Amino acid sequence: MNLLEIENVTLRFGGLVAVDNVSLKVEEGEVFALVGPNGAGKSTIFNLISRFYDPAEGSIRFDGHDLLKNSADHVPSFGIARTFQNIELFEQATVLQNLLVGRHRHRQTSMVSNIIFSPKTYREELGHRAAVEEVIEFLNLQPYRDKMIGGLPYGVRKVVELGRALASEPKLLLLDEPASGLSVEETQDMAFWIEDIQTQMGISVMMVEHDMGLVSAVSGRVMALSDGKELATGTAAEVQSHPAVIEAYLGTGDISKTGTSRT
Amino acid sequence: MRFVFKTSYDADISLFKHRAQAVWYGLLLLLVLATPLYFVAIGDAYLLGEITGILILAIAGMGLMLLTGHTGLPSLGHATFMAFGCYININMLGAGVPWVIAFPLSGLIAGVLGTMIALPVLRLHGVYLALATLAMSMLTSDFVVIAEPWTGGIAGAAVPDINIFGMEINRYSTPYKFYYLVLFVAILLVWFYRNLLRTPTGRSFTAIRDSEISARAMGINLTRTKAMSFFLSATAAGLAGALFGHSAGYVTNETFDLVMSITLLLMIVIGGLGFIHGAFFGAIVVGIIPVAIANGRSFLQSTFDMNVNVPGLESALFAFILICFILFEPMGLYGRWLKIRTYFELFPFYRKDMFKRQKSYLKTDRVQ
Ligand SMILES: Nc1ncnc2c1ncn2[C@@H]1O[C@H](COP(=O)(O)OP(=O)(O)O)[C@@H](O)[C@H]1O
Ligand SMILES: [Mg+2]
Numbered sequence: 001m002n003l004l005e006i007e008n009v010t011l012r013f014g015g016l017v018a019v020d021n022v023s024l025k026v027e028e029g030e031v032f033a034l035v036g037p038n039g040a041g042k043s044t045i046f047n048l049i050s051r052f053y054d055p056a057e058g059s060i061r062f063d064g065h066d067l068l069k070n071s072a073d074h075v076p077s078f079g080i081a082r083t084f085q086n087i088e089l090f091e092q093a094t095v096l097q098n099l100l101v102g103r104h105r106h107r108q109t110s111m112v113s114n115i116i117f118s119p120k121t122y123r124e125e126l127g128h129r130a131a132v133e134e135v136i137e138f139l140n141l142q143p144y145r146d147k148m149i150g151g152l153p154y155g156v157r158k159v160v161e162l163g164r165a166l167a168s169e170p171k172l173l174l175l176d177e178p179a180s181g182l183s184v185e186e187t188q189d190m191a192f193w194i195e196d197i198q199t200q201m202g203i204s205v206m207m208v209e210h211d212m213g214l215v216s217a218v219s220g221r222v223m224a225l226s227d228g229k230e231l232a233t234g235t236a237a238e239v240q241s242h243p244a245v246i247e248a249y250l251g252t253g254d255i256s257k258t259g260t261s262r263t
Numbered sequence: 264m265r266f267v268f269k270t271s272y273d274a275d276i277s278l279f280k281h282r283a284q285a286v287w288y289g290l291l292l293l294l295v296l297a298t299p300l301y302f303v304a305i306g307d308a309y310l311l312g313e314i315t316g317i318l319i320l321a322i323a324g325m326g327l328m329l330l331t332g333h334t335g336l337p338s339l340g341h342a343t344f345m346a347f348g349c350y351i352n353i354n355m356l357g358a359g360v361p362w363v364i365a366f367p368l369s370g371l372i373a374g375v376l377g378t379m380i381a382l383p384v385l386r387l388h389g390v391y392l393a394l395a396t397l398a399m400s401m402l403t404s405d406f407v408v409i410a411e412p413w414t415g416g417i418a419g420a421a422v423p424d425i426n427i428f429g430m431e432i433n434r435y436s437t438p439y440k441f442y443y444l445v446l447f448v449a450i451l452l453v454w455f456y457r458n459l460l461r462t463p464t465g466r467s468f469t470a471i472r473d474s475e476i477s478a479r480a481m482g483i484n485l486t487r488t489k490a491m492s493f494f495l496s497a498t499a500a501g502l503a504g505a506l507f508g509h510s511a512g513y514v515t516n517e518t519f520d521l522v523m524s525i526t527l528l529l530m531i532v533i534g535g536l537g538f539i540h541g542a543f544f545g546a547i548v549v550g551i552i553p554v555a556i557a558n559g560r561s562f563l564q565s566t567f568d569m570n571v572n573v574p575g576l577e578s579a580l581f582a583f584i585l586i587c588f589i590l591f592e593p594m595g596l597y598g599r600w601l602k603i604r605t606y607f608e609l610f611p612f613y614r615k616d617m618f619k620r621q622k623s624y625l626k627t628d629r630v631q
Contacts, residue, residue: 050480076482088480090473092537093466096275100463101470105482107463111491114462115455121462125276128463168481 326499335472348501373501535595
């Protein structure tokens with residue numbers, strides 16, 4: 001079954017066509033990867049799904065809902081969670097508090113109930129902690145649990161952002177360049193986690209990634225984009241050997257080596 | 264250094280991190296409860312009145328701290344919300360509403376009015392929101408004059424005494440009762456504030472402060488959440504305003520002026536943005552400076568026969584202290600205290616950069 005369906009979506013920034021008549025589907029349980037040179041429009045597609053931008057044309061449906069009829073803060077309630085290419089964490093809060101914000105969509109209690117710390121609020125908090133603690137365990141974040149984000153190394157921040165998205169127990173996880181800036185070992189960890197997220201947690205993943213090693217290791221289908229247009233869709237190997245893809249990467253180097261060229 | 268071994272989630276949720284912390288706050292509570300005894304002993308309650316004034320400032324400060332320190336929305340108009348609370352309280356008491364009803368209502372109505380005023384400007388960011396609230400604060404005095412039937416205009420209005428089920432409370436005739444009343448309100452609000460910060464509502468406030476984009480991506484409705492913060496903030500300011508009226512005894516169109524709004528903002532910056540403690544530390548500084556200057560003056564006068572009646576000395580000194588804080592201690596007094604405490608806890612392993620805030624990576628306004 002199709003979880004996410006994007007049909008003929010176009011988005012312009014002034015004269016620039018950032019996303020040009022793109023259609024794609026993410027099936028339940030799959031890892032779908034978006035690749036392409038910098039400026040191809042990959043992050044913009046994520047931002048369209050997050051409803052940060054309104055497309056000029058096209059439709060975006062998720063799990064039976066018309067996303068375009070909903071505002072950005074409703075998107076997570078359908079079960080979509082995401083990370084950002086340039087890490088957007090809550091800097092002046094601890095790792096634990098960041099993950100707890102990820103639980104926001106499961107919130108049941110009102111402001112008044114929170115202020116007087118009603119028994120209902122207390123029970124809800126216990127539930128959130130239990131869920132977040134599982135994520136901390138899964139991502140080995142125990143050493144950083146009570147640390148402020150402000151002082152954490154880059155690699156750990158990436159993991160915390162993944163954790164915050166997982167804490168919301170999504171159906172679809174959008175990962176924007178999860179391995180950019182990570183060391184070889186950290187990238188390896190990321191690959192294992194993405195596999196576990198797919199196979200054990202049953203969460204579908206859509207990711208943007210330059211590291212073709214990671215892409216071929218974890219993803220089923222891959223779509224290559226350039227200048228906002230779809231070039232090819234298929235397995236990682238098929239896409240990498242597709243003439244249009246090779247041409248798009250001309251001058252920027254071989255697609256298989258683009259893991260080192262980072263934004 | 265203390266290691267906290269967490270055996271259950273309660274360790275994170277509970278009000279105090281560990282037993283020792285609970286003991287310290289228990290001692291502090293005993294101290295503030297016993298403070299009046301000292302003044303009874305010396306038979307002069309003048310300074311107790313000053314302490315009560317500091318507590319009232321701290322209540323207003325907590326309101327502003329929630330908005331500015333925890334939600335990241337600056338306001339230069341909180342004296343206006345205090346004015347709302349004060350005049351609503353006066354009018355309800357005048358109409359015969361019992362104080363126990365009039366007082367909380369004056370806070371809540373100030374909260375509602377504050378939110379209604381704020382809603383159109385909530386979309387504004389940073390300096391624009393500051394300017395909009397600044398404009399509101401500049402107009403307050405005029406509105407007080409215009410609303411003369413309710414406010415007494417330029418002539419001012421007398422604030423009725425507090426009457427709680429037959430118990431009369433007046434700042435001058437019953438200073439101890441007034442102190443305990445204000446202390447009770449302050450402690451209750453601290454408890455509410457702490458509850459807020461350890462539950463989803465407070466976390467959504469701090470999320471907005473740190474990253475609006477992320478907050479939205481987590482499902483937080485920006486306008487509604489900001490309005491909520493404004494409501495709670497203006498409510499606390501309204502309560503402080505009502506108490507301020509009782510403390511002053513008489514209020515005019517110049518009581519809740521722009522200087523007061525600015526003082527409140529300076530107060531929480533000096534105290535430490537983003538910490539409840541900061542509201543209290545800041546209030547203590549703001550409350551002590553005039554007393555210290557007055558004492559310093561009479562000391563110089565009596566010892567060296569020097570006359571230092573420089574006009575504007577208070578504001579100048581205040582501005583100087585503020586500039587020093589912004590330059591040397593952006594985390595405020597509470598931040599300084601945290602550093603000193605960590606230094607002793609970790610001795611000799613403290614590193615200078617321990618509290619340094621890292622520059623965020625490649626932060627841009629654009630979503631990437
Ligand atoms: N908010 C914006 N305003 C104007 N142009 C934008 C904006 N966001 C992205 N773009 C442009 O759209 C194109 C696609 O950007 P993006 O989706 O970030 O590319 P990438 O595939 O590297 O993630 C780029 O040319 C970029 O400069
Ligand atoms: Mg990108």
